[in-house]
Amino acid sequence: MPPNSYVSTQTHDSYDVVIIGGAMMGAATAWFLTEQKDFNGRILVIDRDPTYEKCSTGHTNSCIRQQFSSALNVRISQFGADFIQNLREYMGGDDRVPQLKIQNYGYMYLADTEAGADVLRASHAVQIAEGAETRLLTPDQIAAEYPFYALDDIVLGSINTKDEGYWDYMAVFDWWRRSARERGVEFLAGEVVAINHAKGRVESVTLASGSTIACGQLVNASGPRAALTAAMAGIEIPVEPRKRYTWTFSASQPLDRELPLTVDPSGVHVRQDGADTYMAGAHSDIDPAVDPDDFQMDRDIWMDHVWPAIATRIPQFEAIKVLHEWAGHYAMNTFDHNAITGPHPELTNFLFINGFSGHGLQQSPAMGRGTAEWLTYGEYRSLDLSPFHFDRIAAGKPYVETAII
Template sequence: MAVPHQNSYDVVIVGGAIYGSSLAWWLTTMPNFNGKILVVERDPSYTFASTSHTNSCIRQQFTNEVNIRISQFGAEFIRNFRSFMGDDPEVPELALQSFGYMYLADTPEFAASLKEAQQIQMSLGAQTRHMSAAEIADDYPFYNLDDIIAGNHNKVNEGYFDGGTMFDWFKRMARRRGVEYIHDEVTAMTLNAAGTNVDSITLKSGAQITCGTVVNASGPRALATAQMAGIEMPVRPRKRYTFIFDAAKPLDRDLPLTIDPSGVHFRTDGRYYMAGCPPDEDLDVAYDDFAVDHSIWENKVWPAIATRVPAFEQVKVINEWVGHYAYNTIDQNAILGTHDKVANFVFLNGFSGHGLQQSPAIGRGTAELIAYGEYRTLDLSQFGFARVASGQKFLEKAVI
């Protein structure tokens, strides 16, 4: 473990995966912010980080305006990645493969909900289409649509991108701009006598660091980090399964990221296909529990994909893994901003599977909050911790 260069930092970020690194980089781009930044990462291989297990997709098909705006900026950021990174010729261009999300509705109520969502999205500039089963069949004849009434699909700025490369360059550019990363673990926080400020953090290596602001960017471990500051929060690790499979009869066109009524989702993944789902019993798990339940493929995923796409009756799994959602048990949306009592404790938590796609906009917004005391480009205050304290949910119907 490396020794920190300083014994005091303006910003200490607990966790160096996609959010810790996005925030660190964005802070270095804020005019007039020249504070010292320390990122503490317990596992610099990121082997078990949610970032490493992501499916790297982005969608505008949300039902709340701010989530749609967040994704629209995310798409802009991906499309103009090198430009945002200062036009450095070393930075690769990122492609956004816009095969889109296809939501399928099998009840009149769900179809009506999709229609309402499409109207909200279109009013904000998204190109979502509300489609009848016949229209879906015209575009994608490989689906079995016997039970489907309608669907929503958007092929503009919605699909797959290389999230790993984006994450890598957040880290690289943050370091180049002076952000210090250390391999260590925060084990304790010391508050002032009134309990209104984190004065210092203690590292596993024994070092004690004073800090101006502490940021919880701990992914599924967010609760453990918050509890060091005497804070409770509703974020828990939840398992999510991903399967990469080959098909004996490949489809003749890209498969949209299909959200099946069964709860299984699946899409094109290069020359292969990807499918994912939660377990039937979606329980909190231990931080280090990544055990695979192999029956989920046989009993849940394969029956769903073979029913929806008959060509998938003959497939072979070539890779599978379990990742953790940082699951916000209240409303499955982000928890951001400062704590209502511990004023210098900042949340970047609870993304519940939306994290990678939202990291450009939310990293930027949190950097603004730290640098200027306010959100300047996009108002993210609806995600504030106050709603957790009051039990008021952030309403977002399109949660996968």
């Protein structure tokens, strides 16, 4: 859906659901709302940047995995994998919708200490219990399957090559927006500057244009800007924009097989990108919160940290050429690295779909579906996402996810 599919003026003065943020989470929520047979209200999606130039979705590396430390996150990604690979069926059999597959090169987590290996073992037990096909590999077993790694320091590896790897997020994103719009959802280009509330309920939002739009329920789907949006309603949430850097490169000696998304103990990750190209990602050691409009690259990180790390782990990557580079943002939940979903306990028609800490794209099908169910029924009808509700933050009870890249 091109930017001109956004309108500059909404059709109505009041909507049953207003969604602030039209990127992956906002689009997922809007589309899944149109799937709820008991919802027949008006939906408005408002985005300050209809080009998506300054959002996490526009800078994603577009991968999916089941290797999480919590069972709920495993289930969420399993639904995501099913949705991606059966997109046309989920879209009602529409012949215009492409048939998608996940490029299953898998994720390879590497541990260089016994403590790190114990973390992989504990997560492996959770994943296996949920039906994932994760395998723990000794260094010798890794070398037999992937002989290009240098493994002298490695204690244990963990890999799953079923429903783990790259997927075409843009096709899903495009069809959520296109289908939602065809079903009557409005996408408005505008910036919310105030959230007006009284007596425990959001009543309306005010735009920079001066327009005020009434709403029955409001969804905060504003990615790295989530805390700014929540603050307009007098709510604090522990979500910060954290900068993440990505490079694509070619190698003078390409590998003879696909490279899993390798999570190195150094903190660098690297994976297959094209047939003979690769992608690496990292962040700075300090990793501060940044301005949500800050996308400036730090080129020293590549020379000082990323290239040395990947060349050490994969000696064939000693001679490589950077093709592209960019910076994006994680919407980092600094409380426990998990999503914040569901309603605010006091402002009860204000809903969160925030703080995904780098795994939001792959979780968007389940999170959009769950948020739509809550908006319609006040409860979940598929996966129970209540462990992610805001009230755990107010109570100081984290629901921790350790598998954060």
